[in-house]
Amino acid sequence: MSGMSTQSPRQLRLIIETDDFDEAVHFYRDVLGMPEQPAFASGGDDRVAILHAGIATIEVASPVHARNIDEVEGAPPADGVVLRLALEVDDTATAVALTEDAGATTLAPPVTTPFRTLNARVQGPAGWQVTFFQELESLEERVQHEGFRTDTDREPQ
Secondary structure, eight states: OOSGGGSOOSOOOOOOOOSOHHHHHIIIIIISOOOEEOOOOOBTTBOOOEEOOSSOOOOOOOHHHHHHHHHHHTOOOOSSOOOEEEEEOSOHHHHHHHHHHTTOEEEEEEEEOTTSEEEEEEEOGGGOEEEEEEESSOHHHHTTSTTOOOTTTSOOO
């Protein structure tokens, strides 16, 4: 690995291109409560909204792991590569109710996972699925359970 080791990224910005800009902004800003910051656009059909979603992480998953998550959450498997947001919330059931009230379809109701979270999945705008997860234990508590390791520390199968 080279290049970025001395210059870590400072921000993750996920760009969601959509034909229904108003629907997407309403969902993420107004329904999910992501604060908006000023952003440059030239006007007319050139529109952009930069919304803060808290701390960003990147979860890299093999297809087998992604299907395992679908199974654990009780969500229908998707064909091909699926882009999905996973948002940590204080209360998964409340997050699902708010999105349902705004017209979102629930793909999987809240379920307690083996990875010590309460997860649910909804269909968001622009084809994106959104998983809400509520941590049920601290990271310090979770790493005491079998299966919680970094990929480097995991034994090859």
